[in-house]
Amino acid sequence: MSQSPPPAALIAMNPVHLRGLFPPPVMARLRQLVDVDPGLVVQDFSDPAATAALGRAEVLITGWGCPHIGAQVLEAAPRLRTVLHAAGSVRHLVGTPFWERGLALSSAAQANALPVAEYTLAAILLAGKDAFGLRERFRAERAHPGPTEYAAVGNLGRRVGLIGASRVGRRLLELLRPLDLSVSLYDPYVDAAEAAELGAVPLPLDELLRTSDIVSVHAPDIPQTRRMLDRERLALIPDGGVLINTSRGALVDQAALVEELTRGRLSAVLDVTEPEPLPADSPLFSLPNVFLTPHIAGSLGNELARLGGTVVEELERLTTGRPLAYPVHRAGLATSA
Incomplete structure (x- = not known):
């Protein structure tokens, strides 16, 4: 019996954070679960390469420096179903169009x-x-x-x-x-x-x-x-x-x-x-x-891998039909960081 191809994913963040969040062992696990190009890290969703990748993406992996996921971005991503944020707060990341579309959202805030x-x-x-x-x-x-x-x-x-x-x-x-x-x-x-x-x-x-x-x-x-x-x-x-x-x-x-x-x-x-x-x-x-101290209490250095690891664990749950461990719900944003 043939297996279904892995879901297509796109990474959107400031590229400076990529290796810290996804050092080689974590990136290897990530690439076993999704079809992702680690050489394409999006900071501008209007870039032609980003637009093309958005059209295929089922999973968006975000982090610090990811642009706002507004209505135009969602329109360019008809297959998108899940956003996994390899950082803490998501209040700046999504708005009403995201929630109206009924997409799933997870954050690594617990790890952070x-x-x-x-x-x-x-x-x-x-x-x-x-x-x-x-x-x-x-x-x-x-x-x-x-x-x-x-x-x-x-x-x-x-x-x-x-x-x-x-x-x-x-x-x-x-x-x-x-x-x-x-x-x-x-x-x-x-x-x-x-x-x-x-x-x-x-x-x-x-x-x-x-x-x-x-x-x-x-x-x-x-x-x-x-x-x-x-x-x-x-x-x-x-x-x-x-x-x-x-x-x-x-x-x-x-x-x-x-x-x-x-x-x-x-x-x-x-x-x-x-x-x-x-x-x-x-x-x-x-x-x-x-x-x-200069805002160092949160994840820095080798601690960043814990956030990327959380994203990988969430992907493992998704690909095996289990619910997300750290979902973010719209109702909870009013009283959360």
């Missing part, structure tokens, strides 16, 4: 959440030891503090408040579970029973801020969350508190945060800011109580 949660876990534990502040002091004084000066340092019972039970937030809660920390959660879509299952005490946002030594932000960037940590709410965090943001800079009133940091009342671990990159004269670069 893993390194973000790991980075945040490390930041929480280092902040609890005051590692960032003590490093600055050690560099300046070239001497160890006296033993009595460590009274406020340590992670036993440290109060950690998470804002948002997103994919990252949930994975972080799993990583925090074995530790001797006191963890609370604010998420308007999580009830008390689910919060308990996740290993956290549910609290209203203002109460979480008042009662947390370390606050970590994991909410999506949507209209309801813009500047959710404004001047008044930042003022609720206790003196000496630490704000960690690996989500989006827009969730925090950055001017108000800079004021708190300049006063020395709070410290911060910031992997995201607004704008990105920051202007060269931003005080965030030089404040001693700020640990600033």
Whole structure:
């Protein structure tokens, strides 16, 4: 009995990401499942070669730098049935015409959440030891503090408040579970029973801020969350508190945060800011109580292969008649990253 030919696929992303997402072993698995030309990586759907490939494509494999999949693109792709995104958010990628056509969409956001949660876990534990502040002091004084000066340092019972039970937030809660920390959660879509299952005490946002030594932000960037940590709410965090943001800079009133940091009342671990990159004269670069990184918490380097591997796993499910493991539904986009 003859086998059906593999479905035709097209890759659409910035080509600079291709080898990271699909290193040779992952690309080999991909090419066993679909008929794809890894030499054709589309950044402009109006390009004649892209248009011709779209006409044959049943699967579109997308990533960072993929153009918007609008009505004209869909019209040029009559056989398209599935889009597999080898990155996180898909909100910029598709619109109403996509959903009206009834196409399937999958994202590697779950895989991308893993390194973000790991980075945040490390930041929480280092902040609890005051590692960032003590490093600055050690560099300046070239001497160890006296033993009595460590009274406020340590992670036993440290109060950690998470804002948002997103994919990252949930994975972080799993990583925090074995530790001797006191963890609370604010998420308007999580009830008390689910919060308990996740290993956290549910609290209203203002109460979480008042009662947390370390606050970590994991909410999506949507209209309801813009500047959710404004001047008044930042003022609720206790003196000496630490704000960690690996989500989006827009969730925090950055001017108000800079004021708190300049006063020395709070410290911060910031992997995201607004704008990105920051202007060269931003005080965030030089404040001693700020640990600033250039948006590195998400998948980088060899971690990118996990995202490509997720796409391959989704293709394996498709080609064997099983449902997608990480589908994206239109209804969920309003409250997701």
